[in-house]
Amino acid sequence: MKENRLGINLAGLKLQNPTMLASGILGYTTETFKNIADGGAGAIVTKSVGLKPRSGYANPTVTQTNCGLINAMGLPNPGIEEFAKEISETKNVLHIPLIVSIYGFTAEEYATVAKKAATAGADAVELNVSCPHVKETGSEIGQKAEILKEVIKKVKAAVPKPVFVKLSPNVTSIMEIAEASVDAGADVITAINTVKAMAIDVETAKPILSNKVGGLSGPAIKPIALRCVYEIYQHVNVPIIGCGGITNWHDAVEFLLAGASAIQIGTAIATKGSNIFKAITRGIDAYLKRKGFRSVDEIVGLSHKS
Ligand code: RRO
Numbered sequence: 001m002k003e004n005r006l007g008i009n010l011a012g013l014k015l016q017n018p019t020m021l022a023s024g025i026l027g028y029t030t031e032t033f034k035n036i037a038d039g040g041a042g043a044i045v046t047k048s049v050g051l052k053p054r055s056g057y058a059n060p061t062v063t064q065t066n067c068g069l070i071n072a073m074g075l076p077n078p079g080i081e082e083f084a085k086e087i088s089e090t091k092n093v094l095h096i097p098l099i100v101s102i103y104g105f106t107a108e109e110y111a112t113v114a115k116k117a118a119t120a121g122a123d124a125v126e127l128n129v130s131c132p133h134v135k136e137t138g139s140e141i142g143q144k145a146e147i148l149k150e151v152i153k154k155v156k157a158a159v160p161k162p163v164f165v166k167l168s169p170n171v172t173s174i175m176e177i178a179e180a181s182v183d184a185g186a187d188v189i190t191a192i193n194t195v196k197a198m199a200i201d202v203e204t205a206k207p208i209l210s211n212k213v214g215g216l217s218g219p220a221i222k223p224i225a226l227r228c229v230y231e232i233y234q235h236v237n238v239p240i241i242g243c244g245g246i247t248n249w250h251d252a253v254e255f256l257l258a259g260a261s262a263i264q265i266g267t268a269i270a271t272k273g274s275n276i277f278k279a280i281t282r283g284i285d286a287y288l289k290r291k292g293f294r295s296v297d298e299i300v301g302l303s304h305k306s
Contacts, residue, residue, distance in 0.1 A: 011162035011187040013097040015042035017281040022266030023101035030090040039274030043097040048128040053079035058210040068218020072211035084120035091121035103128040107151045111158035118159040130168035130193030132215045139168040145180035152184035166190040178232040190241040191228045218267040219245045233259025249283020259301040
């Protein structure tokens with residue numbers, strides 16, 4: 001039998017390889033998730049869903065820069081009642097872990113949405129406590145350790161599934177926030193969400209995005225994300241998922257060496273398509289083989305040991 005160097009166990013979830021779809025990039029349909037699974041992803045994280053449907057911000061919601069995208073979508077989503085049907089349907093056809101990203105405006109709301117997602121079949125939930133530009137949720141929760149801990153504790157008490165916590169880089173010390181998350185019961189830390197940013201149209205002299213401020217993703221933020229993973233690894237003992245500007249196998253291996261057990265891919269799908277998961281997985285496999293490693297786990301955090 002062919003040796004699988006790539007399989008990982010992430011807080012009890014079995015992934016055939018360490019690549020995952022990052023939250024926020026694709027919509028909410030079973031068909032898009034199937035396309036990502038066919039592209040070789042080891043797991044999928046959905047776009048964030050809340051208690052009630054939300055239309056998000058007016059256009060323009062995305063603008064391109066020479067080093068990535070700036071978005072301010074404003075959490076558009078169908079609401080958990082509607083999305084629960086899609087979760088169940090997706091679980092019937094998909095054989096890779098499905099992680100549902102959730103948000104709320106209170107700890108109770110997070111817990112209610114998490115419970116509904118888990119009941120519908122989500123294998124885990126990822127708490128969005130890091131969206132950089134929606135008031136009273138996202139990073140407004142994830143920047144304050146005490147409020148964040150309350151959210152995580154309520155969700156942990158409400159669902160028997162692993163709880164991932166996606167952190168914001170827009171904080172003074174991501175290590176302290178990661179430690180607080182793990183103290184409160186986080187099973188996995190995802191780092192990072194987008195970096196607060198903006199763009200201005202010099203002809204109109206106005207901000208380009210309707211919300212003015214948004215979140216930067218793509219290659220520009222990769223070194224920031226890598227530093228965050230490296231620092232978090234030194235302070236917590238739960239798995240970390242690296243996310244931010246990963247475009248090729250080389251980026252992915254850097255994150256594993258920094259301490260990530262898995263990696264999420266988002267913005268690069270827009271330019272490279274869904275087969276990027278296969279390409280990155282093949283590259284990681286070739287690297288492990290060339291260096292004589294027998295598993296992904298053997299290189300997680302290796303840069304700390306030298
Ligand atoms: O929907 C958004 O505008 C958005 C979200 Br929820 C997020 O977590 N991060 C981001 O850059 N945009």
